[in-house]
Amino acid sequence: MLQVYYAQILFISVLNYIAVPLHFLMILSGLRQLTSVNHRHSLRRIVSGWVLTLIATLSCLLLLGTPSALAGINDDNFDGNIYALYGGNGSLVPAKDTIVSALQRNKPALLVFFLDDSRDSKQFATVVSTLQAYYGRAASFIPVNVDAIPIKSSYTPQEPGYYYQGVVPQTVLLDQKGKVVLNEKGTVPFEKIDDVFRTVFDLVPNTESKQFKQKAFNEFNTELAR
Numbered sequence: 001m002l003q004v005y006y007a008q009i010l011f012i013s014v015l016n017y018i019a020v021p022l023h024f025l026m027i028l029s030g031l032r033q034l035t036s037v038n039h040r041h042s043l044r045r046i047v048s049g050w051v052l053t054l055i056a057t058l059s060c061l062l063l064l065g066t067p068s069a070l071a072g073i074n075d076d077n078f079d080g081n082i083y084a085l086y087g088g089n090g091s092l093v094p095a096k097d098t099i100v101s102a103l104q105r106n107k108p109a110l111l112v113f114f115l116d117d118s119r120d121s122k123q124f125a126t127v128v129s130t131l132q133a134y135y136g137r138a139a140s141f142i143p144v145n146v147d148a149i150p151i152k153s154s155y156t157p158q159e160p161g162y163y164y165q166g167v168v169p170q171t172v173l174l175d176q177k178g179k180v181v182l183n184e185k186g187t188v189p190f191e192k193i194d195d196v197f198r199t200v201f202d203l204v205p206n207t208e209s210k211q212f213k214q215k216a217f218n219e220f221n222t223e224l225a226r
Contacts, residue, residue, distance in 0.1 A: 073086055073119070073122045073123060074119060074123075075119055076117050076119050077117060078116050078117040079117075079122075080116065081093055082114065082116050082121055082122045082125045083125050083128070083129060083143065085125075086122050086125040086126060087125035087126050087128060087129035088126075088129055089132060089133075092128065092129065092132060092141060092143050093143050093145070095140075095141065095142040095143055095144070096140075097109070097140035097141070097142055098142065098158075099142065099159070099160070099174065099178075100158050101140070102139075102140035102142070102174075103158075103174075103176070103177075103178050105140075106176045107138065107139055107140050107176060108138075108140070108173060108174060108176055108197070108200050108201075109139065109140045109142055109173070109174045110131070110135075110139055110140070110141050110142065110171070110172070110173050110193075111142050111143075111144055111160055111163055111170075111171070111172040111173075111174070112128050112141070112142070112143045112144065112169060112170075112171055113146050113160070113164050113167075113168055113169060113170040113171075113172075114143055114144070114145060114146070114168050114169050115146055115147065115168045116145065118169070120168065120169055120186060120187055121168050121169045123187060124169045124187045124188070127188070127193070128141070130190055131190065131193055131194070131197070134194070134197075135197055138201065139197070139200075142160070144160040144164070146164060146168060149161045149164060157178060163180070163183070165185065167185045167186065169185075169186065169187060169188075170184070170185050170186075171183070171184045171188050171193065173193070173196055173197070175200050176200070181196055182196045194206060
């Protein structure tokens with residue numbers, strides 16, 4: 001969609017680039033003709049030329065139209081950083097941690113494999129952002145654009161490619177020791193990932209703690225940091 005939008009802007013710019021010199025030539029021609037006896041007729045020609053050019057420009061704009069939206073969460077078009085556009089958290093990408101750095105600090109790591117031009121990845125971005133709001137201080141969030149995974153014959157457990165199974169989105173949660181405790185393909189409900197996080201952190205299950213579920217983000221994170 002953005003490509004079409006930029007093409008429209010380019011077309012309009014070229015149109016204006018052509019139209020402005022034509023306007024200038026018409027003015028010069030008109031000024032010369034104003035010195036003649038028929039200056040009123042010449043003035044009408046100048047005004048008519050301006051009006052016709054304006055109508056032609058506006059017609060092109062109407063035919064081209066303006067895109068109804070520059071970003072679409074329900075399509076597979078590339079719109080930009082999906083975590084900024086749809087998750088409200090552009091800081092997730094690029095990831096600040098790696099699997100190695102997370103395990104060195106004894107922190108769980110949530111790997112989320114995605115593509116910016118994937119409808120499912122776009123829709124899942126809000127879930128990832130919400131999880132990060134709750135667990136971002138206690139766990140490492142590592143969104144992985146699958147296009148950036150090096151093509152190799154094999155990977156080590158410290159590399160995202162080791163866990164990738166060819167589907168986006170894919171969510172993999174490693175505990176503090178690097179053990180895979182969750183590996184799900186496609187969009188996953190917040191509650192399912194939240195339950196696994198609670199197990200990893202030895203927290204009360206969601207179904208047994210309504211009060212804990214309703215705590216503010218900062219209070220929730222304080223509890224995790226203890």
